[in-house]
Amino acid sequence: MRHRKRTVKLSRTDTHRKAMFRNMVTSLLDKERIETTVPKAKEARRFADRMVTLGKRGTLHARRQALSYIMDKEVVSKLFAELATRFAGRNGGYTRIIRTGFRRGDGAEMAFLELVDRIAPPPKPPKEDKKKKAQKGVPAPEEALPSE
Numbered sequence: 001m002r003h004r005k006r007t008v009k010l011s012r013t014d015t016h017r018k019a020m021f022r023n024m025v026t027s028l029l030d031k032e033r034i035e036t037t038v039p040k041a042k043e044a045r046r047f048a049d050r051m052v053t054l055g056k057r058g059t060l061h062a063r064r065q066a067l068s069y070i071m072d073k074e075v076v077s078k079l080f081a082e083l084a085t086r087f088a089g090r091n092g093g094y095t096r097i098i099r100t101g102f103r104r105g106d107g108a109e110m111a112f113l114e115l116v117d118r119i120a121p122p123p124k125p126p127k128e129d130k131k132k133k134a135q136k137g138v139p140a141p142e143e144a145l146p147s148e
Contacts, residue, residue: 008043021047022069024113028095029083030075033114038099041113045095048113052094055084086117 010017024044028034029051036044051070054062058080066076087094098112 008039010039010043022071025051026070026072026075028113028115029070029079030072032118033112035100035110035112037103038097038109038111041097041111044113045097049092049094051079052083052087053092055079056087058084083115090116 007017012020020040021044024034024036024040025047028044028048047069051066054066063076063080066079067073070076070079094116096114096116098114100110100112102108103110
């Protein structure tokens with residue numbers, strides 16, 4: 001029976017699972033949004049929320065605990081400086097899962113795992129059509145002839 005067994009195994013060994021979640025949480029705190037499968041996102045959410053809580057504590061012991069899980073010192077400094085102040089008024093629920101559909105190869109349900117108060121990147125400029133691009137480079141007939 002699985003009574004009181006909290007972790008989801010995800011068909012991985014314990015060391016692989018631990019390394020995968022450490023990488024996912026580090027990427028999430030760095031980029032503030034990652035795309036993964038729904039079961040992985042649900043499980044990684046637990047660890048990410050715990051890291052934000054450590055960042056909000058702000059003590060040396062909390063920083064060392066975060067460094068033992070997150071292997072990138074720049075991400076830990078971002079967690080304690082920027083993210084801790086951003087989530088100071090929130091008592092939990094620092095992440096959200098947005099389901100995006102199914103992966104084409106194997107049909108796995110995909111989702112975005114993102115921080116709630118994420119600062120959205122600026123929108124990208126619209127791409128130009130290839131036809132318009134090709135026409136831009138072609139000189140007009142009057143310009144093509146050298147003037148005397």
